[in-house]
Amino acid sequence: MxxxxxxxxxxxxxxxxxxxxxxxxxxxxxxxxxxxxxxxxxxxxxxxxxxxxxxxxxxxxxxxxxxEPATDQKGPHGGRLLKQGTYALEVAIFEVDSAPVFRLYPYQNGKALPPKSSEVTVLVQRLGQEVQTYLLKAEQDYLTSTKELEEPHSFEVKIKAIFDQKTYDFQYEQIEGRVQMSEQQRKHNGIETQVAGPMLLQSTMSLLGEIRLNADNTVHVVPRLTGLVERVLVNAGDKVKQGQVLAIISSQLLADQRGEVLAAQKRFVLAKKSFEREKKLWEEKISAEQDYLAAQNALQEAEITRQSAEQKLAALGANSPLSATGGSLTRLEIRSPINGTITEKNIAMGQVLKEDATIFTVTNLDTVWVEAVIPAKELGQIKVGQKATISATAFEASTTGKVSYVGSVVGDQTLSAMARLVVSNAKGMWYPGLPVNLVVQSAAVNTPVVVASEAIQSVNEVSSVFIKVGDQFEVRPVELGRTNGKFTEVIKGLLAGETYVSKNSFLMKAELGKSSVGHDD
CATH class of the missing domain: 1.20.5 (Single alpha-helices involved in coiled-coils or other helix-helix interfaces)
Structure with missing residues (x-):
């Protein structure tokens, strides 16, 4: 300044x-x-x-x-850990040596709570189904659902827990076995769907069988005494008539029996003459009544002896000594007991036969048996009188028959029983030992839930179908019942009215295989 x-x-x-x-x-x-x-x-x-x-x-x-509930943590028991404030629930699906059930473990501030301290209800929403409610009860150190948690284990879960007069709500998703495919993709792949529903189903069952000899029309020929074969007149496969000679044997026992018959016949002739003479003398009062009665008794004994000897000879199948072949008492003709075919031959010239040896089997092949093995679980579907179609596996041939017998005993090792059908064989085309396929038909039954048989796929070795909800498809394990080949009954796992993949479902299975499928317990 x-x-x-x-x-x-x-x-x-x-x-x-x-x-x-x-x-x-x-x-x-x-x-x-x-x-x-x-x-x-x-x-x-x-x-x-x-x-x-x-x-x-x-x-x-x-x-x-x-x-908010935390859903990305695991609890001490390996289950999903849901937290809300200081309270937490560990949710697991337990299925070791038992049907699958929910198991829940409650915690507060990280410490386990007695299971009875919490009142818990679980709501499960599966794809395309109504909500299912699972009540839980206390066991040991956890809460467990009172009913089985059925497959598939793919669902949305809502949990309501009440602890210390406070309500906690949790929810999470567990998705498995699910595929998403647009309508355009389905059309491009030829995938078609149908609605599961009731049908008047005449079920069929496919079985493996074998042609057998009709045992009711089969005879095993035996010589009934020992002897040496002198001649054989027929071979296996030959058709024979009733009474036709099949073979000739030589037997010393036959000679002895024929000799006994001859002796008995001669004794009877002598006894008869003696009786007639004594009767005449007694009537003329020349001889005593005692002599007459003795002669009468001797005649009766001679007749009994003769009849016995002749019956023994007849039991051996031999003819009378008086008409013996070539006058030889040792020769025995073996004859066919029925009209039929030699299906088995066990005799040769010079052979020494035993009395019980089966030397021929003769069968009438106008009818044959078809025998099939029925697993124990399917025995309830086979009844006497049911019709069946039989087809040869070695060549083009088929016929029909009816079930004539169902075994009443299940084998200890095979856990199966045997069913038998009688089939006409007039043309001789059904050879015993021939393997065949059988399709047994049952009576038509009104079946509540039926699906196309080609819709069924084996997923993880379990019969399954793919259900459709919008553009989402989920594999659904099913329990199957009767089938007619084209359609199959679903006993459990699918409800009437649900939409399923009916054609080219194998493409869904292939799409499912591209991703790993497992439970997120």
Whole structure:
């Protein structure tokens, strides 16, 4: 200021203007400095306010997150751990040596709670089905569902738990065996769907069988005494008539028996003559009655002896000694007992036979048996009188028959029984020993749920179908019943009205195989 005063004094006009300009600059600088100072203070307060607001917002979000169930953690028992505040539930599906059930373990502040301290209800929503409610009861250190948790284990789960008069709600998804495919993709792959529903189903059962000899029309020929084979007149495969001579054997025992018959016949003739003479003498009162009675008794004994000897000879299949072949008492003719075919021959010239040796088997092949093995679980579907179609496996031939017999005993080792059919064989085309296929038909039954047989796929070695809900498809294990080949009954696993993949379902199975499928217990 002193400097300005000096300038003013020394040069009043020149320096006055300079002083005024400098003063204005100084005043403006002071005003700017004050403005900047107040602006900085105001900005600092605004920034502090914003930071406090963000901090409060983060705290609120953190609080909200602490109240939401956590679904990505595992509990001590390997189950899914759901948390809400200080309370938690561990959810597992237990199926070791038992039907699958829910098991829940309650915790507070990370410490296990007695199972009775919590009241828990589980709601399960499967794809395309109504909500199922599972009540839980306390056992040991966990809560367990009172009914079986059926397959598939693919669902949305909602859990309501009440602990210490406070309600906790949890929910999570467990998805498995599910495929998504648009309508365009399905059309491109030829995938078709149908609605499962009732049908009047005449079921069929496919079995493996074998042609057997009709044992009711089969005779095993035995010589009935020992002897030496002199001649064999037929071979296996020959057709024979009843009474036709099959072979001739020589037997000393036969000669002895025929000799006994001859002796008995002669004794009978003599006894008869003696009786007639004594009767006449007694009637004429020449001899005593005692002689007459003795002659009568001797005649009766001779007749008994004769009849016995003749019956023994007849039992051997031999003819009378008086009509013996070639007059030889040792020769025995073996004759066919029925009309039929020689299906087995076990005799040769010069062979020494035993009395019980089977030398021929003669069978009437106008009918044959078809025998099939029926697994025990399918015995209830086979009844006497059911019709069946029989087809040869070695060549083109088929016929029909009816079930005539179903075994009443199940084998210990095979766990199966035998069924038998009688089949006409007038043309001789059904050879015993020939393997055949059988398709047995049952009576038509009104069946509640039926699906196309080609819809059924084996997934993890379990019969399954793919259900459709929108563009989502899920594999559904099913229990099957009767079938007619084209359609199959579903006993369990599918409800009437549900839509399923009826054609090209194998493509769904292939699509499912591209991703790993498992329980998320």
């Amino acid at each position: 002193k400097f300005l005063s000096q300038l003013t004094q020394s040069s009043p006009i020149k320096y006055r203007n300079q002083a005024i300009a400098v003063g204005i600059v100084l005043v403006v600088g002071v005003i700017l400095a004050i403005a900047i100072l107040f602006t900085n203070k105001s900005g600092t307060k605004a920034e502090e306010h914003d930071e406090a607001g963000h901090a409060n917002e983060h705290a609120e979000h953190a609080k909200e997150r602490s109240e």
